[in-house]
Amino acid sequence: MTTLAALxxxxxxxxxxxxxxxxxVDAYVASVEDEAMAAxxxxxxxxxxxxxxxxxxxxxxxxLPPGTLHAGQELAFAAPVRRGEALTVAARIASRGERAGxxxxxxxxxxxxDGLAVMTGRATLSFPVAEGAAV
Amino acid sequence: MTQQTSLAAGAALPTVTKTITQEKINxxxxxxxxxxxxxxxxxxxxxxxxxxxxxxxxxxxxxxxEMLTAAFGEDxxxxxxxxxxxxxxxxxxxxxxxxxxxxxxxGGKTLCEVECRNESGxxxxxxxxxxxx
Numbered sequence: 001m002t003t004l005a006a007l008x009x010x011x012x013x014x015x016x017x018x019x020x021x022x023x024x025v026d027a028y029v030a031s032v033e034d035e036a037m038a039a040x041x042x043x044x045x046x047x048x049x050x051x052x053x054x055x056x057x058x059x060x061x062x063x064l065p066p067g068t069l070h071a072g073q074e075l076a077f078a079a080p081v082r083r084g085e086a087l088t089v090a091a092r093i094a095s096r097g098e099r100a101g102x103x104x105x106x107x108x109x110x111x112x113x114d115g116l117a118v119m120t121g122r123a124t125l126s127f128p129v130a131e132g133a134a135v
Numbered sequence: 136m137t138q139q140t141s142l143a144a145g146a147a148l149p150t151v152t153k154t155i156t157q158e159k160i161n162x163x164x165x166x167x168x169x170x171x172x173x174x175x176x177x178x179x180x181x182x183x184x185x186x187x188x189x190x191x192x193x194x195x196x197x198x199x200x201e202m203l204t205a206a207f208g209e210d211x212x213x214x215x216x217x218x219x220x221x222x223x224x225x226x227x228x229x230x231x232x233x234x235x236x237x238x239x240x241x242g243g244k245t246l247c248e249v250e251c252r253n254e255s256g257x258x259x260x261x262x263x264x265x266x267x268x
Contacts, residue, residue, distance in 0.1 A: 024166070031162040032197035033153060036204035044212055046204070048197040055193065056168035064171050067183050070192035072220045080212040 004058070005065045005103065005127060013091040016057035020045055025083050028052065043082045050087070050119050051075055054109040057089035065127040071104070072124035079118045088112050094122065102126050141268075142206065148235040148247060151202040155190050157227040163194045189224035195231065195260055199249050202233045207245070207266045219249070219262030230254040235264065243268050 028049045029037055037046050051073070081087070088111070095106035104126050111119040142148070157177075164170050169191055172179035180188040196219065203211045225231055235249035244267050251260040 027162075028166045031159065031166040032194060032201070033159075034197065034201045034204070036151075036201045040204060040208055040212075042209070044209070046197065046200060047212060047215055048193060048200045051196075052167040052169075052193050059168055064169075066171075066179065067173055068171060069173075070221055072218075073192065073196060074218045076216045077212065077214065080209060 002062045003065055004062045004068070004105070004125070007062060007093055007096075009093050009096045011093045013058055013061050016060060016089045018053050018057075018087050018089065020049075020053075020081065020083055020085050020087065022083055025049065042080075043084075045081045045083060045085075047075070047077055047119075050077070050081055050111055051109075051121060053087065054089045054091065054111050054119065054121070055123060058091055058107065064125075068125055068127040070123065071126045073121065075119060075121040077119050078116075079113070081113065081118055085113055087118070098129055101129050103129055142237045142240070142245065144237050144239050146237045148202050148206045148237070148249070151198050151205070151233040152230060153198050154230045155194075155225050155227055157188060160188060160190050160194065160227065163191055167191065167193065169193075185224055185226075187226060189226055190229075192221045192260075195221070195225050195251055198231060198233045199235075199251055199260060199264075202235060202249070203247075203264055203266070206235075207268070210266050210268045214267040216265040217249075217262065218264075219260050221260055223253075223257055223259045225251075225253065225259050231259065238263075 090110045094108040097104050107123045109121045164175050233251045235247045239246045247264045249264050
């Protein structure tokens with residue numbers, strides 16, 4: 001598996017598909033103890049579960065350098081998502097730079113349902129220039 | 136807990152408080168598919184600048200999103216926007232409180248400041264949220 005540290009600006013991750021199974025959503029909601037979603041009902045999926053899926057798509061094709069930090073996150077949602085729906089994830093490295101011995105990488109994310117975006121966003125990740133050397 | 140009423144500028148969002156444990160971090164790692172050893176391997180994490188495991192940023196952000204779901208309900212799910220910086224790590228044993236306030240309401244768009252602090256008052260996450268109603 002390729003490490004994220006080896007990928008350059010412009011790299012497009014292979015598209016990934018996810019089915020939002022009841023089992024997975026239940027496990028996610030339990031792990032974050034989301035009481036508001038339980039109160040809302042309607043079979044909706046928490047927004048951060050969708051974002052977590054998008055990030056998981058990256059991790060299926062590239063490993064994070066040890067000690068990688070999540071420095072920032074931008075997310076925009078266009079429609080509610082419900083349990084049982086199928087989503088596709090596309091991601092690309094939009095920026096990559098170095099500062100003080102750390103790589104700063106911006107990864108653009110797009111999650112779609114039937115081709116229409118339900119979430120777009122950008123994750124900013126940081127990891128040591130010499131993988132594993134600084135942590 | 137769910138509020139979902141109209142909030143005017145200056146109104147506080149309903150706070151959400153959670154205590155982080157290693158078990159919760161491990162459960163999130165399994166659900167989210169992110170087993171970065173910084174989160175799940177105490178021996179590895181002890182050798183990093185953090186000196187121990189830390190929670191996933193997206194786990195902390197889930198608490199912020201829970202607050203916004205409680206405040207805005209389905210509107211948050213349909214139109215939420217969030218921009219945050221992760222400023223400090225959340226560690227096992229920390230009690231985190233997510234809070235926020237409405238900064239403006241204009242043309243059906245509500246803007247909020249949001250943050251998450253630990254029990255010492257240290258800001259771990261801060262940023263802005265927007266929702267259309």
